[in-house]
Amino acid sequence: MTPNQQKNITILAISLASGGAEKVISLLLKELRHDYNVTLVLFHKVLHFPVPEGVEVFAMSDKHANRPFYKKFFDSISFIFRYYRFIKKNNIEISISFLAFPNLINGIVATFNKNVKTIISERGFPSDNVTSKLSFYISKIFYPILYNKCDKLFSNSVYINEDLKDNFGIKIPMEVIYNPIELPNKAIHPESLNNNSKKLKLITAGTINKRKNQIMVVRAIKESKLDYDFSILGDGDLRNYLTEEIAKFKLEDQITLKGRVKKVNEYLIDNECFVLSSFTEGFPNALIEAMAIGLPSVSTNCLSGPLELLNENEPINIKNGEFYIGKYGLLVNNDDHIGLSKALDYYHQNPAERERFSQLSLERAKAYELKSIYSQFNQFIKS
Numbered sequence: 001m002t003p004n005q006q007k008n009i010t011i012l013a014i015s016l017a018s019g020g021a022e023k024v025i026s027l028l029l030k031e032l033r034h035d036y037n038v039t040l041v042l043f044h045k046v047l048h049f050p051v052p053e054g055v056e057v058f059a060m061s062d063k064h065a066n067r068p069f070y071k072k073f074f075d076s077i078s079f080i081f082r083y084y085r086f087i088k089k090n091n092i093e094i095s096i097s098f099l100a101f102p103n104l105i106n107g108i109v110a111t112f113n114k115n116v117k118t119i120i121s122e123r124g125f126p127s128d129n130v131t132s133k134l135s136f137y138i139s140k141i142f143y144p145i146l147y148n149k150c151d152k153l154f155s156n157s158v159y160i161n162e163d164l165k166d167n168f169g170i171k172i173p174m175e176v177i178y179n180p181i182e183l184p185n186k187a188i189h190p191e192s193l194n195n196n197s198k199k200l201k202l203i204t205a206g207t208i209n210k211r212k213n214q215i216m217v218v219r220a221i222k223e224s225k226l227d228y229d230f231s232i233l234g235d236g237d238l239r240n241y242l243t244e245e246i247a248k249f250k251l252e253d254q255i256t257l258k259g260r261v262k263k264v265n266e267y268l269i270d271n272e273c274f275v276l277s278s279f280t281e282g283f284p285n286a287l288i289e290a291m292a293i294g295l296p297s298v299s300t301n302c303l304s305g306p307l308e309l310l311n312e313n314e315p316i317n318i319k320n321g322e323f324y325i326g327k328y329g330l331l332v333n334n335d336d337h338i339g340l341s342k343a344l345d346y347y348h349q350n351p352a353e354r355e356r357f358s359q360l361s362l363e364r365a366k367a368y369e370l371k372s373i374y375s376q377f378n379q380f381i382k383s
Contacts, residue, residue: 008090009381011082012097012106013048015065020285020330021123022049024156027180029055029372036094041086043079043102059088080105081194087167096380099123100139117359118150119381120183124282125303126163126212144169154380158313175380177281178308181292183365184265188294190358191274193303193351199227199254200348203271203295205264205286206278208236208257213300215245216277219337220314222249226348230255230275233267268293272354273347279334281305291328292365293330296357298323298330298343306331309364353371 009032016022022067026041026049032038032277033054040051045059060082061075083105097106103120110118110333126139143164147153151171155161162172206212214232223229232242232255239257246255261267268274276299283305283354290297291309299306301324307313311326318324322345330346332339347354366372 006035006037007093008039009094009096010087010090010092012095012102013043014099014102015042015044016040016049016051016323018048018073020134020282021121023285024123024179025098026050026052027182027370028374028377031370031378035378039092039137041083043075046323062085066252075099078291080108084109084112087113092341094119095357096381097121099324103150104142104146107142107149107303109149111146118148120150120155120162122155123159123162125160125280128280129304135165135276142166142300148172152380154377157308160282177377177380178373179263179288180354180370181287181288181365181368183292184269186265187292187362188269188358190294190355193296193354193358196349197272197348197351198239199229200273200344202228202230202273202275203233203268203270203290204277205233205268205290206232206274206276207234208232208239209241210237210238213278213279213335214238214242214278214335216251216300216340217275218242218245218251220341220344221251221254223341224345224348225338226345228249228254228344228348231267231271233258233261233264235260238288264289265293268295271295273298273344275304275340275344276300277340278302284309287366288365291361292368294358294362296329296341296354296361298332298347300334300336300340301322301331302334306324328360 011025013025030052033052039056039058042059042067044061051057060079078164087109094117095106095109097103098121106120109116135218147170150172154177158161158176158180161174175349208214221230246252268290274297276284276287278300280302287299287309301307310329310331318322318333321338323339330343332343
């Protein structure tokens with residue numbers, strides 16, 4: 001199909017800053033540009049991830065996102081009108097939005113312009129994705145009204161779709177399309193993990209905050225009698241707290257806060273196990289990217305994502321203080337540092353299991369490769 005025959009499509013997002021949804025957008029754009037005339041429409045022109053050649057970028061504001069509340073309120077109103085005018089002026093046929101407020105704007109577009117196909121994407125577990133009582137009530141009121149005006153919705157977890165249906169009254173067609181990844185050029189050779197490590201090298205990556213719950217891993221290492229070399233990639237508002245707890249437990253020789261880093265894969269490939277300790281996830285990009293490197297993993301059985309990744313979503317029951325050996329990795333209960341300590345010790349003391357789960361991780365990651373996920377996504381758009 002020649003470019004002038006391709007449909008005009010927009011991707012609406014707050015920005016392309018550092019985040020899971022933004023990374024997914026950046027990856028999908030690589031493939032979308034071949035099948036559509038694509039414009040990336042942003043509230044703010046923040047471009048942490050690359051925009052592929054051939055994709056137009058339209059920023060609705062040149063102002064910084066961190067503005068006083070009353071100014072952000074008026075900005076939000078202007079975004080609605082500006083996006084609606086952009087849709088009409090550029091003969092947009094398909095409008096796809098990511099995250100809550102862009103989705104609500106898409107719902108408004110759907111209300112007043114029946115010629116545009118509107119597709120929305122929820123990326124986090126909705127009932128746990130509100131920051132205050134006010135935002136919760138706003139979600140309860142406006143999700144059912146405006147989300148249901150759109151043509152269809154996709155998320156990255158069956159649990160997100162169930163939550164939207166059961167707790168927010170969403171009735172439009174919904175599908176699950178998992179986050180895509182690009183398989184790395186270099187990966188761990190599983191047999192290299194079958195060694196007698198005196199200090200098992202662990203790693204995690206993510207914002208240091210309450211939701212990611214890195215203190216759980218610190219407490220698990222404190223509980224163990226074995227030696228670890230644990231690297232924490234990322235930064236956040238609980239960094240000082242974490243530093244103090246590490247010092248209090250006298251674990252400075254076993255735990256290192258690396259801060260924000262570039263080229264995360266270079267850190268992952270130098271380790272022997274990946275740990276995800278989150279209370280909740282939308283879809284854990286960090287976990288699937290670690291698996292694509294070939295790291296055996298252990299994760300909390302949080303909503304949503306880990307059970308789907310590590311046990312093909314087959315239900316499990318984990319006793320407190322214990323862990324579960326899944327099809328592709330180990331699972332523990334939320335905030336159960338005793339169970340996590342036992343799971344880490346299991347990997348520490350069983351090098352053959354590290355090798356086995358490394359191989360399984362590599363195999364599992366192939367299902368999330370970009371071209372495969374994009375094929376599902378494109379079919380979803382067209383259907």
